[in-house]
Amino acid sequence: MAANGHSGGGDRPMDTVSGRFSPEAVAELEEIVSHYPDRRGAMLPALWIAQREYGGSLPAEAIKEVAERLGCPPVEVEGVASFYTMYNLGRRGRRHLEVCTCLTCAVLGAADTLRALEEKLGIKVGQTTPDGEFSLAEVECLNWCEAGTVVQVGGRYFGNVTPDKVDALVEQIRQIQDTEAVTQADQIVKVQLARRHDGTADG
């Protein structure tokens, strides 16, 4: 590869980057970047940080900021962000409900639960309520199969969700203060709604 191989302005001094990264977030990113041979290698963690700093989604400014901080073209950052489903490019609610409809949850009635949630919130999967409070998404396995159907909201898992518990679930979610995106699996708080009536184990 040519010595000046990249054209996206990778040499751009960091102090010219404007955006919403807090000093702590910048420090966090720089620490991560130090583990990679080049800055763009840190694209995925950088997008996670950006999603957190921008309140749970990646608007155009977030893409631009990541591009500038990593010294690569914004279109490449958007390409990566749109490749993975766990980055949110579109508008989403302050409380983003991700409903697992993968195998185990599906067997345990995830489709009905999802339909009940759609009815309760008045939106379809992929939409956001008009007040911007809730958005709904269908996701693959969340790795808590013994408590299916599982719904993830930010840093929390709700287990054993069934159509009849949807009202209570939504109320409980309304009370959540922390709606930030999670960055690490071990930070997830698991909330069992109730023991299943057939007596299977508590999560």
Place this chain on the structure above:
Amino acid sequence: MASDLVNITINGTPLQVPAGEMIIESARRIGVEIPHFCYHPRLSKEAGANCRMCLVEVASPRKNPDGSVTLAKMPKPQTSCSLPAGEGMVIETETPAIIEARRGILEFLLINHPLDCPICDRGGECPLQNNTLHYGPPTTRYVEEKRHLPKAFPLSEHVVLDRERCIHCARCTRFAEDIAGDAQLGFLKRGADMEVSVRTGEQFTSLFSGNTIELCPVGALLSRSYRFRGRPWDLMTQKSICTECSNGCNIKLDHRAGRFVRVNARLNEDVNEEWTCDRGKFGMDYLSGPDRLTTPLVRRGNRFEAVGWDEAIRRVAEELGQAGRKSAFLGGIRSSNEDLFVMQRLFREVLGSSDLDHRVGPSFDAEPVIGVGQGQVARAPMSLVELEGLSLFISFGCDMAWEQPMAYLRVRKGWRRGALTIASVARHGTAEDERPSSLAPISAVRVRHDEGGELQVALRLLGEVLRQGGDGTAVPAELAAKAESAVTEQGADAEAVRRLALTLFEAGKGASDGRSVAVWIGEAARTNRQLPDILQTLSAALSAAGVHGVVQVPAMEVNEQGARDLGIAPTWLPGYEQADPAGRNSAEILAAVAQGDIAALWISGLDLATRYSDPAAAVRALESCPFLVVTDLSLTKTAQMADVVLPVTSVAERNGTYTNVEGRVQRFWKAYDPPAGVRQEWRIAAQIAARLGTEIHYASSREVLADIAARVPLYAGCGPDALGDGGVRWASALAGEVGR
């Protein structure tokens, strides 16, 4: 070097190729064509091997435990565009397995392809269509719904995208990022939803976007202006030269029924390689513009009357004959060399006037090239290829991508290789700081100044260079003092100028021979007439200290260089022979017109009334001109003020030559007949001379060029038989170099 060669066998033919060469390229050496889509020799291989079309079977020698060597066949077909040649490789490109694999790949590529060839612009010249015909399955087994996306999504002013047709080869994204330097295209989403795109809500604003249309191996990227305007098999193609700037890109001019249709790039390794810029690719529809003049016009009171050529020529000859020495010529920067040569003969030999100038508007009186050494060769502009090998390129008020698109690509190419440093001097808030296709983001040193600050920057730079070891012996004391005081002044760009001076010495160190540094002065800096003198002094001071460079005022219009070379100038004759007596320059000519000292003015191919640096002054002068004759394609503002307007042929309607920014004389060929009532400019000039009693007789453009080659030593190597398709740089011909 023999040690770098390896022996391989392709389809039973043994051959030697450089180690590491991709097999697809090796196969070409012996005429074996391997079908492909994503591979392109000029694009990076980084995202390559993704179309999977170029599969081949490979066997490599393997050493057995007992020391014997056997051929081991790779278990799967390999992509030949990403397979480096190694010693002893045996490659097969036409085995049953490969034929089957290609059919499979094509069936895959066509799964979501709409097969709407009958309404696709690319149909008839489409690699996907051609390869499917040669290598593909005759039918599809796919019965499911194909993906549907909006047709003709506008990517930019010039390019539309049909994502249904895209096969995700990444040619366009690689071109935009690597060659043009505008990483605006990328792939969004994944799997079946993957699409090539600009960023959401943005546009493909690169100045080189049109190239992606030609690179696209399917009909996904299309020209908005050519869309649904023709089928390739209905078009005629002629070799031509782009007229939109001085770089002289070789183009294929496509036309139908006597009308211009579109421009495609024509390969010339020394000029444009296989690229064009958007200015040229989309800027030539004026050729079939509705406002083309088709008959001479003569003013009667305040309106024009269409007249025959006899009357028009008689009238112009009378007026010029009466004016004699008091006639003057301006422009000519869009005329061919043949036009210019005959025109200057008319003025100099027949009318006895030396008042000719091609430099109007933003071009100062400077020597075009301020170089090392003396004599004609020192006047030679540098070659485009030479730009790639520089150690330092300084853009001085030059919006490179816009003004000098192919030079921009060469500089970028040199920078990508890693040996070329770029510095840019420009006003605050210039276009290239805002838009893509710019050297600014890749410049190691950026000097930004306020409007009119060029001189200050140049003085400060001279001061810094003298301080840091430049040789000041030849610098006039007054200038040295000015430079010294400029260094001590406050200024926001002081640090940047200091770094620029350091960079200059740094660049000079490595290069022991010739030109290692080039300064190109662009349009924005040309208003300052003292600038070239200071830069010349600077160049001398650096040269004496071992840093050799060229300060160049590159031509900007299609034949501005030809006008220079052929003496459309008051102080020099064709070939830069000194003119005696010297005439007046454009500013002086206009002043003389206003004072009534010039009785007849001829303006050629130039809208002086809008292009002159002070348009109002130009209009005043033209209004007071006793007799104004204008030769042009259409009725410009200047032509509207004329007494006689003579319509001339366009580049598509005749044979001729232009000289590009590097002094390369290049031929263009007649594509179709001109409108009736339109004549070649040199023929008009010759007819006027004949009417005034002097025979300037040539039967054809070819004869004019032969005469130029015979009479102008500079062009001795550029006669009609020497030019070929790719043209000849006069400087190379003089230096005895062959082929360039």
